[in-house]
Amino acid sequence: MKTAPHQRLVMAGDRDVLKELLRRRLVECGWRDQVKIICKELIKENGQDITYDTLLSMVTSRARSLVPDSVKKELLQKIKNQLMSQEESLKM
Numbered sequence: 617m618k619t620a621p622h623q624r625l626v627m628a629g630d631r632d633v634l635k636e637l638l639r640r641r642l643v644e645c646g647w648r649d650q651v652k653i654i655c656k657e658l659i660k661e662n663g664q665d666i667t668y669d670t671l672l673s674m675v676t677s678r679a680r681s682l683v684p685d686s687v688k689k690e691l692l693q694k695i696k697n698q699l700m701s702q703e704e705s706l707k708m
Contacts, residue, residue, distance in 0.1 A: 630698045637694065641687045651679045 642648050654675050659666055 634691065634694060634698070638687070638691055641690065642683070645684050645687060647679075647682055647684070647687075650682055651675065654678055 655671060658671060658674055662670075
């Protein structure tokens, strides 16, 4: 029985490495700053009593669309490489 790719990454300890890579790339490309600006604008528009959940639901789709394709492609390639490497290790 095959384990889900996510579980395999977690078990191998690769998930945290990939999360850190993603975080670094998002900071490097300015994504984090863009999302901060969007959040500040939404708070100004909706007042300071906006809840975290409301803010999150309002910004999530916009934030996801701002992730550069190059970051998505790099992370996807790293995930594929990790999973293929694990697969090869299991065959040996």
